[in-house]
Amino acid sequence: MRHSAWYSRFAKAAAHFCGRPRMFALAVAVIVAWLITGPLFHFSDTWQLVINTGTTIITFLMVFLIQNTQNRDTEAIQVKLDELIRATKGAHNALLDLEELEEENLDSFRTRYQALANAARAELKKGVQDTGTPEP
Secondary structure (H helix, E strand, O other), X not given: OHHXXXXXXHHHHHHHHHOOHXXXXXHHXXXXXXXXXXXXXXXXXXXXXXXXXXXXXXXXXXXXXXXHHHHHXXXXXXXXXXXXXXXXXXXXXXXXXXXXXXXXXXXXHHHHHHHHHHHHHHHHHOOOOXXXXXXX
């Protein structure tokens, strides 16, 4: 557990740091410097290998940092949505933790809500307001 907490803090800090405009500018500067040095090194295989290796390593590591950040953000959003459902009178508590359901169960909920949306749009075309809850 201690290792995951360390990694989580590191990933959050690294993603925050790497997402700054200065880091993007630094990346562009490195590429420009690499391009400028091309004629100096006669566009050699080693010259090409330097940028290819560097970008591959950075990309490989950034994928894990981005995925960690995305997972944490998604989990936080899901918890907040669950709290809104839980705290809203008349909301369906069966929708709590919906992201954990199997695909077929999720599809049945999606089909139900698509039918409700279609019915509401049909009523809206007739001039009926679409506010409130659709259940009687």
